[in-house]
Amino acid sequence: DNPQDSKMSAPYKQTSPTTHLAEKADVVREVARKIGRARVKWDNPQSVMIITKPGDLSLVRKTRQLALWFMRTPRYGKPSGITVYVDEKLQKSKRFKLERFQAESPDLIDKLKFWTPELCATHPKLFDFIVTLGGDGTVLFTSWLFQSVVPPVIPFHLGSLGFLTPFDFDHHQYHLTQAMENGVRINLRVRFTCTVYRRVPGPNCTKAKDVQLRNVKRNTKTGKVIVGDWCERKMGHKKTQKVFGEVDGDDVKEENIQQWMEEDGEDGQKMRVPCFTTVPAEKYQVLNDLVVDRGQNSFMGELELFGSDGAYDQHLTTVAADGLIVATPTGSTAYSLSGGGPLTHPDIPAMLITPICPHTLSFRPTLVPDTIDLRICVPYTSRSTAWVSFDGRGRVELKQGDHVKVTASRYPLPTICKKSQSDDWFNSLSRCLHWNERQRQKSFV
Amino acid sequence: DNPQDSKMSAPYKQTSPTTHLAEKADVVREVARKIGRARVKWDNPQSVMIITKPGDLSLVRKTRQLALWFMRTPRYGKPSGITVYVDEKLQKSKRFKLERFQAESPDLIDKLKFWTPELCATHPKLFDFIVTLGGDGTVLFTSWLFQSVVPPVIPFHLGSLGFLTPFDFDHHQYHLTQAMENGVRINLRVRFTCTVYRRVPGPNCTKAKDVQLRNVKRNTKTGKVIVGDWCERKMGHKKTQKVFGEVDGDDVKEENIQQWMEEDGEDGQKMRVPCFTTVPAEKYQVLNDLVVDRGQNSFMGELELFGSDGAYDQHLTTVAADGLIVATPTGSTAYSLSGGGPLTHPDIPAMLITPICPHTLSFRPTLVPDTIDLRICVPYTSRSTAWVSFDGRGRVELKQGDHVKVTASRYPLPTICKKSQSDDWFNSLSRCLHWNERQRQKSFV
Amino acid sequence: DNPQDSKMSAPYKQTSPTTHLAEKADVVREVARKIGRARVKWDNPQSVMIITKPGDLSLVRKTRQLALWFMRTPRYGKPSGITVYVDEKLQKSKRFKLERFQAESPDLIDKLKFWTPELCATHPKLFDFIVTLGGDGTVLFTSWLFQSVVPPVIPFHLGSLGFLTPFDFDHHQYHLTQAMENGVRINLRVRFTCTVYRRVPGPNCTKAKDVQLRNVKRNTKTGKVIVGDWCERKMGHKKTQKVFGEVDGDDVKEENIQQWMEEDGEDGQKMRVPCFTTVPAEKYQVLNDLVVDRGQNSFMGELELFGSDGAYDQHLTTVAADGLIVATPTGSTAYSLSGGGPLTHPDIPAMLITPICPHTLSFRPTLVPDTIDLRICVPYTSRSTAWVSFDGRGRVELKQGDHVKVTASRYPLPTICKKSQSDDWFNSLSRCLHWNERQRQKSFV
Amino acid sequence: DNPQDSKMSAPYKQTSPTTHLAEKADVVREVARKIGRARVKWDNPQSVMIITKPGDLSLVRKTRQLALWFMRTPRYGKPSGITVYVDEKLQKSKRFKLERFQAESPDLIDKLKFWTPELCATHPKLFDFIVTLGGDGTVLFTSWLFQSVVPPVIPFHLGSLGFLTPFDFDHHQYHLTQAMENGVRINLRVRFTCTVYRRVPGPNCTKAKDVQLRNVKRNTKTGKVIVGDWCERKMGHKKTQKVFGEVDGDDVKEENIQQWMEEDGEDGQKMRVPCFTTVPAEKYQVLNDLVVDRGQNSFMGELELFGSDGAYDQHLTTVAADGLIVATPTGSTAYSLSGGGPLTHPDIPAMLITPICPHTLSFRPTLVPDTIDLRICVPYTSRSTAWVSFDGRGRVELKQGDHVKVTASRYPLPTICKKSQSDDWFNSLSRCLHWNERQRQKSFV
Incomplete structure (x- = not known):
């Protein structure tokens, strides 16, 4: 444990190691600030993917119109528009009227393609960007489809603004033209990689005893x-x-x-x-949160929470509660808020640990840096198992000795800002949480 | 508003601007992680400053013993120890027995010096490191003394561990020897720079009308x-x-x-x-928090909260509450916790906005990145003034039209970790907040 | 709607109807106060029932000793003691040594009897009082055994004081003698009657359509x-x-x-x-709370909460939350506290409605008078069912159209106070919740 | 300590003391329920007092119109209306046009009278009922005017419904006619009597030492x-x-x-x-709450909280917080809510103890019966004084050794219900707190 990362040969009075560190930290802050504000120019995107709330028939017509507009509107000096990927289920949808489209626009047939979940998983870079139509759930669904790299997402709402959907579909042509031609600000929303580890018999074990x-x-x-x-x-x-x-x-x-x-x-x-040894078994990227709770059990046993900063592995606390939420900043306005967690700006590199109905008054919502690896363990001797769900999807059982590990993902979900990340976020608080509602008059400095 | 910060000339499919941003963010996270874990080797520190709880007589003897030990213990191959700065008030303290020291140790007279608040303000780099004896309050007092650069602080407690004081004075010789000889991990605790802006008459104003x-x-x-x-x-x-x-x-x-x-x-x-125009009038560095409240008024008017990310200046919310706390992560275990704020690991680059008795249910504790500049304004038309205090010290009145601006300081306060930043922090939660108290038995994976 | 309950014939100026009401309310308060403080003298209780934590073998010996003490200690001028009922399971327990007892104390054989759950249900008045050995769980178990009248309970703890168990078993002879000879203060703990109503086909319905x-x-x-x-x-x-x-x-x-x-x-x-019509199907008395949650479902639908004061039936709110707790004041220190509910003195005639992770910030813990009948309904059109548990026991499914009705029970659970109800309650807060823990010194008026 | 309040001579098996108590408690509940629902018929009220928000000029005209309507509308078979008391300040108000009224309606001159605060204090029974025009503040002002008996209040709002003002002034003629002719339901809102006790020298004290x-x-x-x-x-x-x-x-x-x-x-x-001895010095009736805080001090010392049920006087807790709220159920939707207190139905006979920014996590909002007398004491050795305010009015300093005693008042404030107490209260939650706002569709059993 004696590494001396930054031994200074320079004379101390000029730049002490501490000062050196402080300067580094300043640079990090400045770079982080710039990333948050960066406006990027797209290099003439050629393909767009359209995702809507699954199963909502009323969106089929909107999807059709949007696809036609993308394909028909001339771009980049060429006479036609860009390639559009729509859900393969639309191929057979009456409302989508594929045959009529093929009859009326033979020149555009090449521009209309169909996506499948498999295509998203294997060739995510096919799509230069994504348009979602729906609420926050549609953005979560998009995150679910892309478990590695995610193309930038322009999230439209259909009437009522959500936390993740700043754009009003009523003005979609204006917003999309702006984005494609003038560049965009991108909000790199941190996702968490959640890995389920299963207990396996130890290396020296005979069959009879696996521990x-x-x-x-x-x-x-x-x-x-x-x-x-x-x-x-x-x-x-x-x-x-x-x-x-x-x-x-x-x-x-x-x-x-x-x-x-x-x-x-x-x-x-x-x-x-x-x-005993555990081995990784399943892996999920979450945009909002993972939740560990009693699932189908009638009783919730205690969990053990560990954290590692890469060097030290530390027992953080024993969780005596109905459950535990580990949320991204993006997820701070979702389930974590119900559990009493703080509103957290999506630029903050943190993990929110929010207990559900904690059995002690001292276990308060807690934020740790997202450079820490968390492990939530079901003790080997626990009276019961636990269940974990990822962005509210699919429950997985954690048996005695299993654990789930949570780390910041290498694959964030990029969403396009309407104005800027901060502006969008505070607007969503106003609209969705009725911030500022009581106010009648306001003065200005 | 058309700057194109990162126009890519490289072919798009290989590294899209989004991917490029994501990679940058990954690098930032990695650097941040390393800074948090960095172990630095001191380059033979030659001088130490000792700070104790002001006015606590019982500490004079401890200070004397500690000073003698520093001066007498041979270091770095030389026969004598290092220079010690003690509070100049001790010069005249009977208990400190300065004259007896001068009589008994004429060879060490040069090594004993006295600090004053003025010396701290003007020559902070005189002190290679600082030892504090007392509780969290003594560390806050140290922060108060050093309004620009702060030497690294080794904070000792005298019996009951605090959030900021992991070292037990009973083992101070062991801990100090380790630190001076084997290097230390440094926790760069973010401070906030708080600048009070006062309203002044506008440029075109005659005397009669200043607005x-x-x-x-x-x-x-x-x-x-x-x-x-x-x-x-x-x-x-x-x-x-x-x-x-x-x-x-x-x-x-x-x-x-x-x-x-x-x-x-x-x-x-x-x-x-x-x-109207405002001009900066006063400036403070805070380690824990600044608090705006009604002070001596019987009534708290509404405040306006603005935030700027450097590009945009945005109205965040109207504060209808008894007061407002803006806390550093270090301050998350202090007053902010009373107001319902979350426990926040000191490595997280965030500002905690915690309302005191908010008058609406939707104004929840909120975290924003510390790259944002906050401004808390008393509206020009407010019925009352407000008062602001810095780390619980000195109240300043904010009149109608005044505001206080809060930004991350360029001058963090470096504290020495006992084990590591995370380890120390979670230990302090256990000890000070009775985390884990209910637990009796624990199982391990 | 024109009933005129208290038409006054007396001249108005002397006692207005309002004044009359106010006086009545004053009387009610005074009577309530007296009931809370009442000290009752037992009329020579002849029989005691002993209940311990089910399945805890270490308690068998304590039970045996206590039973012997009760039977052998002369009471009321007679040479022998009182009749003791112990759990019938002890008849076959080795540790209880029934045969040795029968051999050694043939004169006492008549005094030892065995209780069964059936006996508790059908002949609760056989037992003049109950002694429980264990924690709060044992008192809850006692409540479960007695679904109508409950004999007075003297709750002993075995080391660590609980919210319901003020008496230390180490001094049980002193406490029991005091109670039997000098009378006791009785805490009538309100229980709630919870009735599950099931949807049945309407009166005019053919089989094909039941609604x-x-x-x-x-x-x-x-x-x-x-x-x-x-x-x-x-x-x-x-x-x-x-x-x-x-x-x-x-x-x-x-x-x-x-x-x-x-x-x-x-x-x-x-x-x-x-x-449609609903019919009552099951009925439970709860001492702490009833909890409605998603049970084994992966999703919690909205619930409808109605309240009736006997005259009006009113929709109170739509519950969008993970669940709903309705707690007695006694239960305010149990699960309701985890959900953020207030500490509520057991003398307050109220129902605590505490949402679990509410999905809106405005749904705060709410107290209504226990003269109100609450109904928690699963809407007929709900996407999912709900589950309800009673004092943490047995889950019952509520299907679409079902509801559970909660009213103050006619059968409270009487517990014996150690000093007085208030004294015991505040002591339990000190011990169990670490009230007053931070305090070091205290001054007195 | 051996009083035997309810020694039973009747044979035990028939009605045990416990059963007897339970039956009494049942009766109390039933009476309380009836009081809550009582509909009283007024005995032809002859005089009404009109109170409006002090200083709001726009209300003068409304007051004039209302007064005229009361005086001119024939009642009880007589050709003219009832006597009206308006604020004496209106005598000289131009907008009230007193002279024009006197000229135009000489027959009604006798029916128009003027109230003063002194008249309210000395002859409260002059007014058969009160009409308030304004918000909750006007009802609080009414409570302030009547420190002993309060006539029934019909509270009108002027556009936005408040917690205390269910009646819309737009339909005042309908509502007032209904009330005077068909009777009303009365909500007896509990007030608290707050008595400030000052420390005085003990009986055996010489001048030199008063303690x-x-x-x-x-x-x-x-x-x-x-x-x-x-x-x-x-x-x-x-x-x-x-x-x-x-x-x-x-x-x-x-x-x-x-x-x-x-x-x-x-x-x-x-x-x-x-x-030392303390003597009562000042007394206030509060409708919402009393608040003890640091007032103009920069620091809040610890307070001691005691409670007495008439027999025992008990130290409840040491208050380490920024302040302490003791609220009536009526006040549960006011300041107490900001401090985290629960919503409490006005029929519940309880005192809400809500700490402001408590310095320990275990001091949660707490309800005690309103049969308990609370005392909030500034310790004799406290480093600072405290300040107490009553319904947000007038601050009084509590010096070292002083205390304030809080008891349920014999003088509740009767307000007229719009429909019923529960209905009105839940409606006010919906309107004022946005209960049920998120809901879009609702199903019914």
Whole structure:
């Protein structure tokens, strides 16, 4: 643990390591600020994908008109428009009138294509940008379709503005022309990668016993754990070798034992804990949140929450609650808000940990940096399993010993701003949460 | 408004502007992560400053012992220790026994120096690091002393751990030796620069009238304001020239007027508003928070909250509440928590806006990026003034037309971590807020 | 609607009807106060029932010792003690050593009896009082056993004081002797009667259609509903007769229609709603709360909450939340507290309505008088069912058209106070919620 | 402590004391329910008082028209109307046109009278009922005018419905005629009597020392206090006699000392505390709340909260917060709501204790029965004073040793219901708090 990342050879008085760090932090802030404000010019987008609320028939006609407008409106000095991808289900929809289109516009047939979920998963770069028609749910559905790279999304609402949908479809031609010709501001909405890890038998295990025990000492006050050697088997065998495994504590190093022991004092508690390996099983990108709750069980057991900043792996807290929400800033206006979480600007690189009906008064909504990897674990000895859902979709069961790991995704979801990210966000608070509603008159400085 | 910050000449399919942005954001996250974890090696610090809770006599003896230990313990291959700065008030303190020290240790007389608030303000780089003895209040006092650069602080508590004081003074020799010889992890705690702006008469004003009027149109729903030309004077003069002033709205451009008018529809409200100039008057660095409240008034008027990301200046909300807290992440465990704000890890670059007893249910605690400049304004037409305090110190009155501006400071306060920033922070939650208290037994993955 | 409950014949100036009411209210308050403070002398109780945490083997020995003490200690001038009822499961428990008891104490055999849940249900008055050993859960279990009259309960804890268990078992002989000989203060804890109503086909229904439609007009702002005549059947039949049914609106009277129409103005919305009969199916007494949530469904539909004060039946609100808790004051320190409900003294005759993760910021915890009958309804057209649990026990499904009715029970649960009801309650807050914990020193007037 | 309030001579098995209590409680509930629903017939009211928002000129004309209507409309078979009292300030108001009225309606001159605050204070029964025009503030002003008996109030709003003003002035003739001719439902809104007690020198005090000391033992965990004898004076005098004084603990009785000592164990702490007498100084009736806060001080010291149910006087908690609200149920929708208090139906006989920005997470909004007398004390040793305001009016300073006592008032404020108390209250939640706003469609059982 002795790396000396930034040993300074320069004379101290001029730039101390601290000052150096402070300057770096300043640069980071400035770059972050610029990314947030960046206006990018599109390099003549050639293809657009249209996504609507699944199953809403009334949107088929709107989709048809929009597709025709895209295909027919001349762009970039050429006589025709751009390629449009619509949902393959429309191929057979009466309202979409595919045959009439083919009859009336033979020159455009090449420009109309159909997307499938598989195409989104395998060739996301086919689409230069996406137009969504609907509410926040349609943007969430788009996030679900694109589990790796996501093309930029222009989200239209159909009457009532949502948190994610600033554009009014009534003026779509104006907004789309502006975006394609004058460039856009892009809001890179952070997504979280959620990986479900399943418990598997340890490497030295015979079939009969899939869990081994290790000697562990934990501090009863801080919950800090140090993990020592494997326990001797009761049958009189020698100690087993130390092996790789998922162990949530610091592996104790010989030279540090003495210090640890002293610091813990009477709070130290020796235990034998089950140690086992877990393997990644499933992976999801979420735009809003993941929620762990009792699912179909009648009872919610305690969860263990761990965090790692890459160097240290730390037990954060034991969750005694009805459930736990881990939300992105984008998700701060969704379920997390119901649980009492704060409104969080989408530019803040944080994870919101919001307990659902916590059983202690001290477990308040908590924000940690999104550079931390969180792990939510169902203890091996838990009386019950837990269930986890991703952006409100598909529930997955977490059995005893399983956990889900949450990290900032490399694949954010880019949405186009109407004015700017901050402007759009505060407007959505006004409209959706009735901010400022009581006000009647206002004065200005 | 047509700057094209990142026009790409490279072929689009390979790196779209969006992908480019996402990659930049990834780099920012990685750098931020490294800064958080950085372990720096001090380049043989030669001088230490000792700060204790002001007025606590029982600490004088501890200070004396600590100073002697620093001066006498050989460092860096030399026979003697390092220079120590203690509070100049100790020069005359009986308990400090300066004369006895001078008699007993004539060789060390040069190593004992005395600090004054003036010295801290003018020569902060004299001190290679600072040791504080006391609670969180002593660290806040240190922040108060250093209004620009702050040397790194090693904060010791004297029995009960605080949010800012992880080190136990009972083991100070061990901790200080470790820090000086093996390097430290530094927690750059963001401070906010708070600047009070006072209203002054406008540039074209005769003495009799210090405020001029401009035509303004505001959207009654969104609160968005566009500012037009100066009003004609009633005396029949021509329109005055447009001049620079503090006006919280977009100066309307001719080409955009039509669009604005249409978008607002019936919600547009035409007004004449007073326009005037404000000038910066006072400046404070805060480590925890600034609080605006009614102070000595019996009544709290409404405040106007504006935010600027450098490009746009935006009305965020009208504050109808008993007061408003703007807290740093470090301050999230202080007053903001009483107001219902979330626990916020000190690495998150955010400002916490926490209303005190808000008069509407929709004004929830809100986090904005610390790249935003906030302005809290007392409207020119307010029925009452407001008061603002900085880290709980000195109240300043904000009169009608005044405002206070809050920005991330260029001068963070560096504190030394005991283990790591995250580890220290979660430990302080456990100890100070009784996190995890209900738990009796715990299982591990 | 013209009943004149308290027409005064006395001259107005002396006692106006208002003054008269105020005086009545004063009397009610005084009587309520006395009931709360009443100290009752038991008339030589002859039988005690012992209840422990089910399944906790370590309590068998304590139960045996306590039973022996009760049977052997002379009471009321007689040489022997009182009759004891223990759990019939102990008859076969090794640890209880029934045979040894029978051998050693043949004179006491008549005094040892065994209770079964059936006996509690059918002959609750057999037991002059109850002793519980355990935590709050044991008291809840006792409430569950006695669904009508409950004998007075002396609740002992076994180490850590709970909200319902003020007595320390370590001093049980002292406390029990005091109670039997000197009388007790009794805390009549209100229970709620929860009745599940199931939808049944209407009276005029053929098998094919079990729901009929009526013309209804509702005010879109207030949610107020007036119910008119049955809809004509489409087949051309005449209007059906008006029949009794569960309809949550005011049956419109001819003379009032005009006024209603005017008041609603444009907010009136005409609808056809399904009308049907519901019948009571199950009934439970709860001591803490009933909870309606999504149960095993993945989705929680909206619920409708109605209240009746005996005269008017009123739509209170539409519940858009993850669930709804209706808690007694006793339950205010249990699940309701997790949902953000207030601490409520057990003497307050109120129902606590606490939403779980409400989807709107305006739905705050709400208290209504326990003289109001609440009905929580799953709308006939809901997309999903709901589940309801009673004191955390047994989940019951509420299907579309079903509802659960909550009223103050005629059968409160009497618990013996340690000192007084208020004293016990505030002590439990101190111990269980760490009230007053931060305090170090205290001054007195 | 052995009073046996309800010794039963009747055979136990038939009506146990517990059952007897339960039946009493049932009767109380039934009476309370009836009071809440009572519809009273007025005995031909002869005089009405009109109160409007003070200083609102636009209301003068409305007042004039209303007064004329009352005076001119024939009632009770007589040719003329009833007597009207208007604000004496209108005598000289130009808009009220008193002289024109006198000229035009000489026959009505006797029917127009003028009220003054003094008249309200001394002869409240002159007014058979009151009409208020304005918002909730006007009803609060009415409460302020009548510090003892209050005539029934019919509260009209002028456009936007408030929590206390269900009647729309646009239909005032209809509503007033209905009320006078058909009777009304009356909502007896509980008010609190707030008495400020000031510290005075003790009875045995010489001028030099106005505070004496007594031996006190307090339990450090529960905060419970027992008060023993007066301390010996240091000058060697004998123990002083025990005298009457304000001492917030149980006076220890000889026979109980031993028990107390044992129970406290190691938690007992012996102290000498100042004892002194306090005398009542000022008294206010509040309709909404009283608020204790730091007032003009920069710092809020801790407060001590005591409660008495008439028999026991108990330390409830030490208040470490920015302030404390004690609200009536009527006040639950006012300031208490900003502090996080629950919505509380006005029929619930409770006091809401809502802390303002509490410094501990465990001090949650708390309801106690309104049969409890609360005392909020500024400790004798407090570093600062506190300030208390009543319904937002006039601040009074509480110095060290002072306290304010809060009890349910014998003088409730009767307001006329529009439909019924519950109906009116839930409607006001809908209108004022946007309950039910999100809902679009609703289904009915």
